[in-house]
Amino acid sequence: MAVQTRSDVGLTMILALVVLALSLLPLTPAYGVVVDDLYRATVPVSGGSDEELAEGYRQGLARVLVKVSGDRSVVNQDEVATVLEDAGSLVDGRQLRTSGDDSRELRLQFSRSGVNRALADAGARVWGMNRPLTLAWVAVQDGGDRGLLAETGESSEQGWSALLIDEADARGIPLALPPADRAGDRRLLSEVWGQFMGQVSRASSGLEHDLLAVVRISRLGSGWQASWLYEGAGIEQSRSVTAETPQTLVEEMVDNWASDLAGRYGVSGGAIESGPRVRLQLDGVDSPGAYAAAKRALAQLNPVKSVGAVAVTPDHIVFEVEYEGELSQLRQNIALEQRFRAQDGQQADREAGEDNDFRNLQQTLYYRWQQQAVVPPSGDEGG
Template sequence: MTKIVNLLSVAPLLRALMFRALTLAALMLSSALTIGAEVTDLYKASVAVPDRSVAARDSAVAEGLSRVLVRVSGNSSIVLQDSVKSALTDAGRYVVQFGYHSKETLSPEDGAMIKTVFLNVSFDDVAVNQFLRREGFPIWATSRPNILFWGAVSGVGGRQLVGGQQQIALQQALEQQAKRRGLPLVLPKYDDQDLAQVRAGDIWGMFVDPIVSASARYDANVVVIAKVLETPDSVRVSAALSIQEQQQWWEVAAETLDQAVVMLIDQLGDRVGERFAVQASLAVGEQVILDVSGVEELKDYARLGEYLDGLLAIRGWYLSQAQGSHHQYTIILESDLDALEQGLRLDRKLVPQPVKLVVPLGEGSTDAAESTSTSTIPVTEGPAEASTNGPQVPARPVLYYRWNG
């Protein structure tokens, strides 16, 4: 005999599903535009050394580890912490490989070409991450948001855009500092399409909304606008950041343009890192169910497992159910659900899926109430127990995705 479901008890769940259904189209659209970049060499550093002595090497290794910790944590102030200062005194324990190389560089004093020796050092990513997690620092994964940089400079030659064929030296300085922080920085082309929408005056006026609209063609997750005012005695930079529909503003001032660029990129890296780096938790992680369709072949299963292993938002996982191309995984979170979903949106290897919930309206009825959701809707794990009091109280949230790896 078909059991009649208590619709009053189902109503709250249906209302939640219907609310989430309204955001489905927007979420799918925003996901398509939030494709991150895979940043390599996060755990490597190249540091200039005066010679190849042991003392110079030890000093360079400590400096290299300092850069790596900042880059991986997304926080430049981490080097001020006592635990980090202590780790830097024994930086060699984190080294897996090092070597030297030489190249010609410009002397900052007279512009002459000089030969500079660099120590190239690679650090153990597992050991570095374990240190950050143990000390309660955030960890920023290799999948990072694209950052589109709109800049303008005002000096003795008037105002110039930063991009295209203008301000080449400044472009190189920005890219070098962005690489130091592990930031995927993108500069506008300033072709006819860009110039039809954005002028130097727009950047100088810090007109954020129209510039963000003009940024859509670049698939950027983050948009930053900066105006640089150069005087004979100082450089002042005013910056605006648009990230996940929120805006931030700040200023930096320095004696030279190079110093101002370092300060600007450090502020940018800290602000973006604060949003995307995963804050580890020492407590027992929350558990969620990851429901994945599209796992068609054995290689899909293997690649999906490798992908889950690499997500810093996940502390552990196991396959709890499999039926054909449809798999369910129990996920133990490192931080929280928002951090996991944010990471999934960046690389798009798992695509959020709508879910249908069918609720019988009465005994013998063939009608059904239908709703859609893209993300976390609670369901009951395991076989349902017959009850006259409606559906069971959900135990864990469920994420519905399709494998796209």
């Protein structure tokens, strides 16, 4: 017969109270991805003179304003044009790099508050860092050949996949393609081509996504045509566009997606006060004291603005953490707290470094709580 100790009873009671409190909170959308590079841009420059850098600042800020607002036309507004002329004042960091062929690029970090304020002054919206993940099923027919785009894992890939991924990245839309093993499924290809959303939705079971896009691309005279269904989280879009080149076609399609998403999730720039949020799953919390200590430790980290429990199970607690700055900075601060141990491949991810990695980051971090941190022995012990 199992014996329940007083400590077990106390933990059970505190967890029950937390679960009850959570059940009374209003539900909020659970986005799949934190887009960590909204306020960063990389642009080509011809040199490092003041004039050349100023032009790079203008180009970089224009790209950031489009990503943050979700509106390509925002840069044509008179108020924004004035901001672009003084783009250097919003630069928080820069790096000028030269490649092997002597071409140069300027990597820029812009002020989050400055960009949001500029959009607010222009009456434009701001679409925050927490964004839904789109799973795109795309069938392309060129002449007699028809194929299904899939994730190859090759960042240098040329063709439709690269165009779609690059344009989605430029617009701040987290995008995933189906795994490579689906590319040869002829039945699935037919369902995507026929845009049978119900069947494609079933095929998407087990693949991470918040939204589904089912796209058909084909030749139209000397140009191209794309038609799509785009659904999920209150979005329902069915449209088609034509263009002379694949690049322009993809730009037009993704522009439609970004416009609808920003229209649903974007808010007035003046209303953006909270920072990005990330979920942190913490295993090994075995007492009310450990729960309180873990929450207190998170709250005391420099980038953290707020922290609260959003889910409790016998095995772990999930916190939602609101933070300032970059996700990589939050991880680095957590690493300084010895009671948090990264789970599985997370430590390797941190050691590989994320500062130069502009990929989308998954929203949940995984750690194990160790109440007793390992303290190195002092130098005068044993001697």
